Amino acid sequence: MEKVVVLGAGSWGTALSIVLADNGHECLLWSHRKDQADEINDQHLNEKYLPGTILPKTLKATSSLEEAAGHGKIIVIAVPTKGIREVCRNLKEMINEPMLFVHVSKGIEPDSLKRISEVIREEVPSHLIEEIVVLSGPSHAEEVVLRHPTTVTAACEDILYAEKVQDLFMNGHFRVYTNSDVIGVEIGGALKNIIALGAGISDGLGYGDNAKAALITRGLAEIARLGTKIGAQPSTFSGLTGIGDLIVTCTSVHSRNWRAGNLLGKGMKLDEVLEQMGMVVEGVRTTKAAYQLSEFHKVPMPITRALYAVLFEHVDPKTAVDQLMDRVKKREMEDLYEYQ
Incomplete structure (x- = not known):
């Protein structure tokens, strides 16, 4: 089992945290709002983004980015694309060893015209990045939390890391394929x-x-x-x-x-x-x-x-x-x- 931090407690970040918790991983979900983190911890709910969904009791949340950064060596980035640069800039000051980044945001940055993996590499020094994997595909959070059948793709030029993320998330209702075409996966998703x-x-x-x-x-x-x-x-x-x-x-x-x-x-x-x-x-x-x-x-x-x-x-x-x-x-x- 792995220690995984998920940055972003919106509907998709929360849904993926549920998948990780279902798989037995020690998942810590970061929100920039303390009241939301408290709601997840105390009531096992995230009513704004997933109303009526009971979260696993093993899923914990925090509003401290520093606490999240120290939780484990796998970081899932699930914040909106416009917030990724800021989060990465803050995050890099709080980690001191290489991390496996998994990004699940779908977008392209205007003006710079960077894909999300490119934005992460610009903001986080290379010695702090073990690798970056893209997790993407046809997947509404509202159906994932109901454990309805869902299939997605983990993409990385180094297929061994794509397979690691495949193993991390895959279970009986959440099927993960692998792909080495990072550009295609990011462009299609965006x-x-x-x-x-x-x-x-x-x-x-x-x-x-x-x-x-x-x-x-x-x-x-x-x-x-x-x-x-x-x-x-x-x-x-x-x-x-x-x-x-x-x-x-x-x-x-x-x-x-x-x-x-x-x-x-x-x-x-x-x-x-x-x-x-x-x-x-x-x-x-x-x-x-x-x-x-x-x-x-x-x-x-x-x-x-x-x-x-x-x-x-x-x-x-x-x-x-x-x-x-x-x-x-x-x-x-x-x-x-x-x-x-």
Whole structure:
């Protein structure tokens, strides 16, 4: 059994902590809020993020990052992407030996255009990093805590570390595969949130399954175009962190990105949507980063461009859809593999 710290007591960090506790590991969950840590310890609840879920009594929480940093040699980073740099900057002052980092956040940093593993390597000195593994896939926290069947992927260029994380999390209801394509896994996990926003907008506008199927399919083509351009393996996008994650995020009411898009499609403004959601909607920030990446690498991503216009240029969602449909005619498979 391992000592594992999970940084971030949102829905996903808490769900993964439950998996670790179920597997017999000594898991310490860090929250930046003392009242939340106290609720987890005293009542075995995390009502804001997972209402009604009874947490294992063996799962402990703390609001002290220093205490969390000293708990063990495996650190799972489950904070929102915008907070990862700050957490890593603080964390590196509190550790003095190499740690195995497992990151489960899905996003790309705007402006720097860094993937999450790149952000971690920038902020944490190399002598304090044993390795970084990405854990990603189609996995809603609300279903994981019910012990419903879930499959994800652990990715690392050194497959032995991916296998170590596989062993750490895998059990009868949480199945973990391994992959060595870190770029593909990170890009697929991040960019699917953009397409989920689009799927929500489509549903909010009252469009049907035809439109959503087109968005998912053409969205996957965009993700694969950009991913292969920056070094991902094409086959990764046919797997759990590609089409798998895309399906679940574009079609489920559990998806924050779909819900946010749905409200946008119904006419709400972005600031109103984010206020009503009350939780981080990663797809908004990632849309900006993906648009910047597509411009930098000169990779056409019309759906991403349309969503960027809706989110940041105040274009009406229906107008954006009309513009997508009115583009010049093309062959379906044109450009799919041009950017490898």
